[in-house]
Amino acid sequence: MNKQESYKKDPLRHYINPESIERAPEGFTERLMINIKAEALSQNSSVKLAKTSLVPFISTAVILILVIAAFLIPGIQSEAFTLPGVEFLNNIKISLPVIDITNIFKLQLPVTLIYVLIGILILPLFDRVLDLFFHREK
C-alpha cells in the first residue's frame, strides 16, 4: 500500500490539514536571543572567575612547597636519598641563614618563623606573576 492509498484510507486526514502550521509569534527569536546572550555572558564570567580563583590557590601551594622544602632539604643527609635535585642543592653548599631575631625584638619566636615570613613576602610577587599569566588574553 503506497502513501497515497494509506492517506485515502485514513478518515482523520480529511479533517487534518498539515499546511495549517502556526508561525511562532513575532519577535520570538529576538526575545530568545536576549536570554541566550545573557546566558553566554554568565557562562563566560563564571569561567573567568574560576580562572581568577586559581591564582591564590596556586601561589599558596607554591609558597607552602617552598617553606616545606626549606625545612626538609638541609636535613636530608642520607646516602639512600639520592634525588638529583636534592643532590644538586646539597652540593651547591648554600645553607639558609639563621637569623636570630630574639635580640632585636626581645621575643622568643621559633627560628623557622623567619622562613614563613619570607614566604609571605614572596607571595605577592607570585600573585603578580600568576595574575599576568592568567590575564594576558586581555
Add this chain to the structure above:
Amino acid sequence: MDYKGDIFYIEQILAGNSNAFRYIVDRHKDKSYNLALRICGNHEEAEEIAQDSFLKAYRSLKSFKMRSSFATWLYRIVYNSAISSVRIKKKKILSLEDFPADATDFIRSNSTEEEAEREYRNSLINFALQKINEEERALISLYYYEEMSTEEISDITGISKSNIKVKLFRTRQKMLEIIEKVEKKKLIYYE
C-alpha cells in the same frame, strides 16, 4: 542567506559564537512552537515552552552527541517540556457544549464557503485534540502535522515503534468518535 546545516552552527556556538544560535532558532522555531501549541493548546504557554526548550538545548549543546539529528533532539526537549507543563497545570475537560454548533459562525468570519469549511474542519480537529490526553495530542501532531515516521516519533517520545502504532490507532478512533458526536449534535441542532 543559505542555511549551512545544524552541525555547522552548533560547531560555531561551541567555539564561542553564541550569535550562531539565531540561525538554529529561525530554522526550528515554527515546528517547535507548533508541537508545544498542539500539546498544551494555549499560545502564551506554547511560546513559553518553546523558548524554554531552546534555552535548555543551548545549555546542553555540549552534551549533544550528534547520534540523532539536532531537530529530533530539540523536539524531544519540546515534547518533554510540554508534556510535563500540561501535567502540572492539568486542563479542564471540555464538554460537547463547548463546541460552536452553528456553522454559520464560520461562514460569517470568512470570505468564501470553502474557507469557512476549512476553518470548520480545523475547529473540529482542534476541539477533538483538546478532548484527548497530552501524549495522544503529541502523537497526532508529530504523525499528521509534522508527517514524521513512527521511527522518528519513537526517537522523540521514547515510546516503542509498536506501541506508537497501537496508540495512534486508538487515538485516531477516539478522535473520529468525538468528531462524529459533534457532527451529530450539529445535525440535531439544525433539525
